[in-house]
Amino acid sequence: GWLKERVEEMRRVLKPAGSIFLHCDWHANAYIRADILDKIFGMNNFRNEIIWKRATSGSSKSVANRLGTDHDMIYFYSKSEDYNFIPVWTEYPAKEVDKRFKKSDEHGKYKDAELATYSQDTLEKLKRENRLIVNSSGKYRYKIYLDEIKGVLADDIWNDIPPVNSQAKERVGYPTQKPEALLERIIKMASNEGDTVLDPFMGGGTAIAVADKLNRRWLGIDQSAMAVKVTELRLQKQQDLFSAPYAVQLHKYDYDTLRYKDAFAFEAWIVRQFGGTPNAKQRGDMGLDGKAA
Template sequence: MSKSPRNKTIDFSLADAPAGVLDRILHENDQLEDRNVVVDQTINGDAFKVLTRLPDQLADLAIVDPPYNLNKQYDGLNFKKMSDANYQAYTQRWVDALLPRLKPQASLYVFADWQTSIALAPVLERNFTIQNRITWQREKGRGALTNWKNGMEDIWFLTRSPHDYTFNVDQVKQRRQVIAPYRVDGQARDWEETANGRFRDTMPSNFWDDISIPYWSMPENTGHPTQKPEKLLAKVILASSNPGDLILDPFAGAGSSLVTAKKLGRHFIGIEQSLLYTAWGEYRLQQTSTGDSIQGYTDGVFWERNTLAAQHRHQKSNQTKLF
């Protein structure tokens, strides 16, 4: 069945991969010890094997989205739910492989659902400084008759050093519409009145309610079952790295973190076990240039959900001022 013209989902088969995509991918048996070979590349292979072959103290930031402790299928590869003790051992294995690849001032973000977090937390605390636990309200989730719908995920913000790490708070402010404007002597207080509405740029919190999961009409959407949004990854990357830094993702999926890193002027290395998902990510990278837009991130701030029209008006207004 053919897709709707508005359906932008990337889900081609390996047999139908665009020219040049598969040739660009590195594999776990390739030469991976040379930094010049692996930077800005996707690597198809087992993360536990590939990580140990990468150079030491390579990454400024790691983004880790491992399989949650659930029964889940990824391109024919089955991940089976474990006991908490076994999942903790699994987590410690990737931590041990990843740690030597991180610089002393590096940060790390680890994704989990609430059940997986219970097992994760003790392992993360033993190996890193836990700076915060972010709650992402992703909205989508199956309804339940005997429990609350699971519409949240955890994102653990970790650092190697308790105090020496990057955090660019001014890069991740959120623009909110002002409903009840407050004035002092007739002047706006902590908000701005524009031709497109009243807005306030607020300090970021650990509750993220402005990010939707990718859907079929978005160019970033793929057939990956647990894809993270570019907007979410942009918050992580802007906050905890600087232009030119290197982002390492050992469970890269369809390449969302790598694409976002490239758009934001960072270097990257991605590892993914599925060749199909790696191909989708590599295709996206080939379509991406530094400076390309990220939906929901405009004018250097993150906008609330359902404000795309306001963002377009704002961009148009700024372009008009230049001429």
């Protein structure tokens, strides 16, 4: 249906080194992966099924006859074998810090590691920096400080990014709003400054706002005029002297424009807007009288 058509168009405009990230929940994830993404991008270009644990343990809605659901899926596909990928580092979990970095000195917490190969110059340098350790067996070891470590390489389970709560500063009130940290990780992982980010399901504008902050070029699309206005207001709040200019284009349809459209063009418009024949409410929203225009 409409999703398949949009994914086909997304692949068409994607650069060879580009990637797509499609977020969904459990309702249609199997269909989206097997019948849309695998077929359009090819199974050989599947990279990851990222699990975003968006709720803390015990906070998911209780369900009487099955397990609670507290995660969503983000499918990561590339257009080719030669694609942009920048490894993601996350902070050491507090438990890991306590477990691995048990000792500390005037420079901070550290762990010690074996000095397998070394030269006299290396030993002298470590001595000067007070990083050399000689254990009871006479083996050389050295200090690795916590602040020298990037962290740990992220895997495909992301449980360190909470959803946007009711008190969050970034909250704009859009029902499906995603946290900026989630989009920041994705954009940094798959693009460089100056690259272009396209979000054809713009919603509350998180991807666009984050792409703008990260000095990416961007393009956002949404059939909802409200989504466009919410995103525009969000961008206005974060603009400064160095922000690149942007344009907003709203396509409005009045009764006469739709009434006198070619029948097939009107049918195509209906499919794009609603994914099928409109119901009574949708016809009312369009200003139609319930009859084919």
